[in-house]
Amino acid sequence: MKEKIIRSMETVGLGLFVPVVRLATWEEPGEQIQVLARNLGVPLLAILVFCAGWSALAASVETSIGSVPGPAAVWAEAGNLVVDHQQERGKEAAFYERMEKMKARYASEGKKWKDRKYAGKPTYFDQILTSLKTVFAGFLVASLIAVPLGVVCGLSPRFYEAMNPLIQIFKPVSPLAWLPIVMILVSALYTTKDPYFEKSFVSSAITVALCSLWPTLVNTALGVASVDRDHLNVARVLRLSWPATVFKIVIPSALPLIFTGLRLSLGVGWMVLIAAEMLAQNPGLGKFVWDMFQNGSSQTLAQIMVAVFTVGLIGFALDRLMLTLQGFVSFGNEARA
Amino acid sequence: MHRRMRESSSRKILTDLSLRERQKENMNIASPGSFAWVRTLALICGVILTAGPAAAVGDLEKDELKFGFIKLTDCAPLVIAKELGFFEEEGLFVTLEAQANWKILLDRVISGELDGAHMLSGQPIGATIGIGTQAHVVTPFSMDLNGNGITVSNEIWDQMKANEPSLASDKPPHPISADSLAPIVEEYKELGTPLRMGMVFPVSTHNYELRYWLAASGISPGFYTPNDTTGMTDADVLLSVTPPPQMPATLDQGTIQGYCVGEPWNQQAVFKGIGVPVVTNYEIWKNNPEKVFGMTAEFVEENPNTAIAITKALIRAGQWLDDSTENRVKAVKILARPEYVGADEEVIANSMTGTFEFERGDKREMPDFNVFFRYYATYPYYSDAIWFLTQMRRWGQIPEEKTDEWYHETAKKVYRPDVYRKAAAELVAAGQLDAVDVPETDGYKPPTLEFIDGLPYDGRKPNAYLSSFAIGNQSGTAVAPE
Numbered sequence: 001m002k003e004k005i006i007r008s009m010e011t012v013g014l015g016l017f018v019p020v021v022r023l024a025t026w027e028e029p030g031e032q033i034q035v036l037a038r039n040l041g042v043p044l045l046a047i048l049v050f051c052a053g054w055s056a057l058a059a060s061v062e063t064s065i066g067s068v069p070g071p072a073a074v075w076a077e078a079g080n081l082v083v084d085h086q087q088e089r090g091k092e093a094a095f096y097e098r099m100e101k102m103k104a105r106y107a108s109e110g111k112k113w114k115d116r117k118y119a120g121k122p123t124y125f126d127q128i129l130t131s132l133k134t135v136f137a138g139f140l141v142a143s144l145i146a147v148p149l150g151v152v153c154g155l156s157p158r159f160y161e162a163m164n165p166l167i168q169i170f171k172p173v174s175p176l177a178w179l180p181i182v183m184i185l186v187s188a189l190y191t192t193k194d195p196y197f198e199k200s201f202v203s204s205a206i207t208v209a210l211c212s213l214w215p216t217l218v219n220t221a222l223g224v225a226s227v228d229r230d231h232l233n234v235a236r237v238l239r240l241s242w243p244a245t246v247f248k249i250v251i252p253s254a255l256p257l258i259f260t261g262l263r264l265s266l267g268v269g270w271m272v273l274i275a276a277e278m279l280a281q282n283p284g285l286g287k288f289v290w291d292m293f294q295n296g297s298s299q300t301l302a303q304i305m306v307a308v309f310t311v312g313l314i315g316f317a318l319d320r321l322m323l324t325l326q327g328f329v330s331f332g333n334e335a336r337a
Numbered sequence: 338m339h340r341r342m343r344e345s346s347s348r349k350i351l352t353d354l355s356l357r358e359r360q361k362e363n364m365n366i367a368s369p370g371s372f373a374w375v376r377t378l379a380l381i382c383g384v385i386l387t388a389g390p391a392a393a394v395g396d397l398e399k400d401e402l403k404f405g406f407i408k409l410t411d412c413a414p415l416v417i418a419k420e421l422g423f424f425e426e427e428g429l430f431v432t433l434e435a436q437a438n439w440k441i442l443l444d445r446v447i448s449g450e451l452d453g454a455h456m457l458s459g460q461p462i463g464a465t466i467g468i469g470t471q472a473h474v475v476t477p478f479s480m481d482l483n484g485n486g487i488t489v490s491n492e493i494w495d496q497m498k499a500n501e502p503s504l505a506s507d508k509p510p511h512p513i514s515a516d517s518l519a520p521i522v523e524e525y526k527e528l529g530t531p532l533r534m535g536m537v538f539p540v541s542t543h544n545y546e547l548r549y550w551l552a553a554s555g556i557s558p559g560f561y562t563p564n565d566t567t568g569m570t571d572a573d574v575l576l577s578v579t580p581p582p583q584m585p586a587t588l589d590q591g592t593i594q595g596y597c598v599g600e601p602w603n604q605q606a607v608f609k610g611i612g613v614p615v616v617t618n619y620e621i622w623k624n625n626p627e628k629v630f631g632m633t634a635e636f637v638e639e640n641p642n643t644a645i646a647i648t649k650a651l652i653r654a655g656q657w658l659d660d661s662t663e664n665r666v667k668a669v670k671i672l673a674r675p676e677y678v679g680a681d682e683e684v685i686a687n688s689m690t691g692t693f694e695f696e697r698g699d700k701r702e703m704p705d706f707n708v709f710f711r712y713y714a715t716y717p718y719y720s721d722a723i724w725f726l727t728q729m730r731r732w733g734q735i736p737e738e739k740t741d742e743w744y745h746e747t748a749k750k751v752y753r754p755d756v757y758r759k760a761a762a763e764l765v766a767a768g769q770l771d772a773v774d775v776p777e778t779d780g781y782k783p784p785t786l787e788f789i790d791g792l793p794y795d796g797r798k799p800n801a802y803l804s805s806f807a808i809g810n811q812s813g814t815a816v817a818p819e
Binding site: 114116117119120121183187198199200278279281283287290291292293294295296297298299300303 | 400401408430431432433434435436437441444445448450580581582585601602605673675676678679680681
């Protein structure tokens with residue numbers, strides 16, 4: 001039972017906390033405490049030193065928006081955002097109650113009723129959700145383009161030579177340079193009267209896709225190109241058809257590198273998203289940062305810092321998620337960064 | 338005799354039968370006149386069944402709307418109409434979304450992502466005649482009068498005080514013209530680093546007011562030419578676009594030495610001690626038009642009843658805002674929320690509740706700094722549109738000369754007092770608006786002298802007005818010389 005828990009923790013990437021489990025079952029407590037002190041204690045100490053340093057410096061810097069907030073102010077502001085979210089949910093519930101009463105009144109008077117959606121502002125948590133949805137949409141589009149293209153690049157060196165200049169030129173382009181072009185194209189081409197996806201969502205997702213498909217593309221090509229010659233010879237001996245070769249031999253061999261590429265892409269995509277949202281007006285974390293900046297109030301800096309930490313923590317969580325998935329498809333010994 | 342009676346009765350039966358057959362035929366053909374009463378009854382039933390909570394003029398074509406705004410205090414009518422339920426009372430369910438800057442706001446209205454927005458008065462005009470993105474944008478509602486200020490950095494203020502000793506007193510005489518700035522402009526120009534000032538958008542009221550103020554003292558703010566879209570040709574002072582929230586920071590850094598912007602950004606500069614507002618646009622042109630509520634012409638055409646309902650709610654919001662100082666204080670609390678203007682309450686209150694602070698400590702009574710309803714502020718006057726057109730021509734954004742008729746026609750294309758009047762009529766009928774608050778006018782305000790340089794403006798004679806300026810494209814010339 002304990003071993004099962006430990007193994008599942010390690011797969012998910014929580015290997016750091018395994019000594020806690022062992023300590024709970026009183027297995028070699030001395031050693032567990034030592035391991036814990038080293039693995040958890042040192043990072044925790046570093047974080048505490050960072051917070052202390054931040055606190056000290058913050059008080060001494062005065063900007064045109066007010067003094068730089070220290071950890072306590074940022075924590076307080078995070079609390080404010082939670083309270084704000086709860087208040088907004090309360091208002092939403094009140095709105096729906098009002099609508100229910102009106103619906104009953106209309107029904108009793110025999111009039112037709114149309115269901116309404118609450119038109120309130122998106123709270124911080126709504127914005128986090130929107131950002132996550134957008135980044136996964138963009139990431140999906142990027143993967144669907146990059147993986148097949150990468151496989152073809154890896155299998156055919158000539159094709160790779162043809163694609164290479166384009167890849168090298170478009171790889172370094174910043175999302176903020178793509179965004180105006182994408183926005184204009186989306187406005188011109190996505191013109192349905194009642195769209196399912198908001199135009200701002202589509203613009204942000206496409207920008208994320210454009211910037212994050214390069215790591216996957218390159219790593220997939222590399223992975224496919226470095227499939228063991230012996231495996232390919234086996235395929236020739238068995239006279240496997242081309243699709244069978246690709247799906248049964250090439251892709252499974254290249255999976256570890258493909259997943260490395262996917263992991264890097266998701267990381268890049270998350271970074272790009274925040275920048276894209278600021279201009280594309282997608283109601284996510286990027287828009288939150290920009291709107292709070294425009295407020296210029298005395299809480300602005302604290303709110304932006306809360307957003308910075310949120311972005312960082314979510315990026316970290318996404319990275320861990322991809323690492324776990326990578327662990328499932330690698331053969332146990334792949335490097336973990 | 339019986340036989341005759343039987344014959345006639347049987348003929349009658351025959352004729353009755355054939356009449357019924359004929360009626361059946363009529364029903365199958367469904368001639369236009371026959372069931373008109375049924376259709377009318379159905380229409381009446383339909384109207385009653387789908388009528389919203391208030392007495393609507395007709396069915397609302399679209400009732401879930403998204404409007405955009407920029408974080409400036411004069412988005413107040415939109416915010417109040419939403420928060421106090423005026424939109425809901427008209428049967429409209431409105432989402433308000435802050436936009437990153439004026440360009441994105443305009444683009445999103447044109448592309449249909451936003452159904453309407455808080456716009457600079459010049460934006461519907463500029464868009465319709467093709468300055469920047471071309472699209473037919475109209476406005477039935479003027480959101481406010483006044484509300485802008487010109488702020489300069491502390492160093493420039495000190496130099497202005499050195500040039501003009503009366504400015505150094507505790508309460509300098511107002512309005513402050515750019516006369517004391519002129520020597521500073523010359524100095525900077527000779528050093529090779531001309532003075533730089535910021536405004537919010539090429540067709541913004543701020544751009545034209547800043548230029549007017551500078552030109553009134555003989556300083557050239559630069560011209561737009563077909564080759565120069567930044568408006569810096571022949572300029573003594575370089576004017577550039579800066580988004581409002583970044584203005585205090587850029588002023589602090591020294592990238593610009595002054596800016597013209599709406600609130601709360603002038604009062605922010607005072608509170609943070611980085612600049613001094615020297616003049617407000619109320620003093621440049623008393624009761625000048627500032628922001629409007631813009632929608633695409635297509636939207637208004639396809640949704641006429643919705644447009645009227647929106648205008649009704651906004652008129653009520655404007656009326657509420659100017660009703661009492663108490664209402665203004667309540668409005669300040671709402672605007673201070675982070676999803677609206679978001680600035681600190683005391684900064685917003687400084688200009689919204691009847692005062693305006695110039696130098697720190699020099700707070701003056703200015704009850705008309707923001708006007709949302711008084712002086713017929715909500716009516717879209719053609720003469721206001723024509724003033725902006727003359728200024729666009731004066732500085733070269735309109736590259737060739739135009740006839741007076743062109744100015745009048747363009748104003749009529751963009752400003753829609755017809756929608757306003759329908760909305761006002763309904764409000765008066767419902768007792769929510771006094772009939773005296775609706776102006777009796779043909780769209781042209783009487784000629785006025787209330788400009789800082791005293792030049793008269795008559796909206797009926799735009800070309801004559803253009804000829805009265807010392808600096809600017811005159812009527813009769815093509816484009817300013819290179």
